[in-house]
Amino acid sequence: MKIFTEKTQIQKFIRQIKDQDLSLGFVPTMGALHQGHLSLVDEAFIKNDMVVVSIFVNPTQFDNKEDLKKYPRNLEADSVLLEGYGDKLIVYAPTVSDIYEGHAIAEHFSFDGLEFEMEGKFRTGHFDGVGTVVKRLFEIVTPDNAYFGKKDFQQLAIIKKLVEKHQIPVNIIGCDIFRETNGLAMSSRNARLKEDYKQAAPFIYKTLKTAKEKFGTKSAHKVTEWVENEFANHKLLTLEYFIIADAETLKSVKRKHKNKSYRAFIAVYADDIRLIDNIALN
Numbered sequence: 001m002k003i004f005t006e007k008t009q010i011q012k013f014i015r016q017i018k019d020q021d022l023s024l025g026f027v028p029t030m031g032a033l034h035q036g037h038l039s040l041v042d043e044a045f046i047k048n049d050m051v052v053v054s055i056f057v058n059p060t061q062f063d064n065k066e067d068l069k070k071y072p073r074n075l076e077a078d079s080v081l082l083e084g085y086g087d088k089l090i091v092y093a094p095t096v097s098d099i100y101e102g103h104a105i106a107e108h109f110s111f112d113g114l115e116f117e118m119e120g121k122f123r124t125g126h127f128d129g130v131g132t133v134v135k136r137l138f139e140i141v142t143p144d145n146a147y148f149g150k151k152d153f154q155q156l157a158i159i160k161k162l163v164e165k166h167q168i169p170v171n172i173i174g175c176d177i178f179r180e181t182n183g184l185a186m187s188s189r190n191a192r193l194k195e196d197y198k199q200a201a202p203f204i205y206k207t208l209k210t211a212k213e214k215f216g217t218k219s220a221h222k223v224t225e226w227v228e229n230e231f232a233n234h235k236l237l238t239l240e241y242f243i244i245a246d247a248e249t250l251k252s253v254k255r256k257h258k259n260k261s262y263r264a265f266i267a268v269y270a271d272d273i274r275l276i277d278n279i280a281l282n
Contacts, residue, residue, distance in 0.1 A: 003091040007140045010092050022049035026143030031055040032072040032188035033081050036178035040147045043175050052141050054092040060106040061129030106132045111161045117250040118265050131162050138168050145171045151185045153278045185277045197270040200236040204268050208279040215281045220244040220253045240267040
C-alpha cells in the first residue's frame with residue numbers, strides 16, 4: 001500500500017499506472033473508516049486493476065463549523081484498516097492547502113434543482129462544497145470508475161449530474177447501503193453516539209421498513225403522517241425530515257404514479273448527532 005499526501009506525487013504515480021493500461025477505481029472518503037467504506041473498496045477491487053482511496057475532511061461542505069471541528073481524524077487507524085489490500089491500493093491523504101491551494105472556497109454549481117431538495121433545504125451550501133471537492137479529486141486522480149454509497153443517495157445523484165454536466169470521463173457506481181447488524185446505516189458518526197442513543201438509533205431503519213410496507217397500500221401523505229407521529233412519540237430521537245420522493249428528480253411526491261420509482265429519505269437527530277438514511281419503496 002502506498003500513501004501520498006501531495007497531488008504532484010500521486011499524479012506522477014497514476015501516470016505510470018495509465019501508461020501500463022491498468023484500470024483505476026476510486027473511493028473518496030473523509031476518513032474515520034469503517035466496514036461501510038471497506039465495502040466500497042471491495043466493490044472497486046472487483047473491476048479495477050488499482051484502487052485509490054482518498055482520505056480528506058473537506059471543509060467547504062460543512063455548514064456547521066462545530067461539526068467540522070468534531071469530525072474524527074485518524075489517518076494511522078485508517079491506514080491499518082486498508083493495509084490488507086496490499087500493493088493494489090493507493091491512499092491519497094492530502095492537506096487542505098494541497099487540494100485548495102490556499103483558497104478553500106466552494107464553487108457554485110447548478111445541479112438542475114437536485115441540490116434544493118432534502119439535504120439542500122437544511123444544509124446551506126453543502127452541495128456546492130461536495131461538488132467542489134469531488135470535481136477537484138476527479139481532476140487529480142483521473143479514475144475510470146468511482147464508487148459511492150447509496151446512504152447518501154442525494155449526493156450520489158448530484159455527483160452523477162456533476163459528471164454529466166462537466167463531461168468528466170468517469171463512471172459513477174452507486175453501492176448498496178452497508179448496515180450494522182441492528183439495521184442502522186453505518187456511518188462515522190455512529191461511533192459518537194452515547195449508549196442510550198446507540199440503542200435507540202435502529203428505530204430509524206425499522207421505521208423506514210414499515211413505511212415501505214405501508215406505501216404499498218397508502219398514499220405518500222398518509223405514510224409521511226404516520227412516520228412523523230412515530231417520531232413525535234419517541235423519547236430520544238428527533239425527526240428533522242421524512243420525505244417520499246421521485247427517485248430520479250428527488251422531488252417530493254404528492255400522488256403515486258405507475259412506472260415511477262420512489263424512495264423515502266429521513267434525517268434524525270440522536271442528541272446532537274445527525275443521522276440520515278433512505279430506502280427504495282418500489
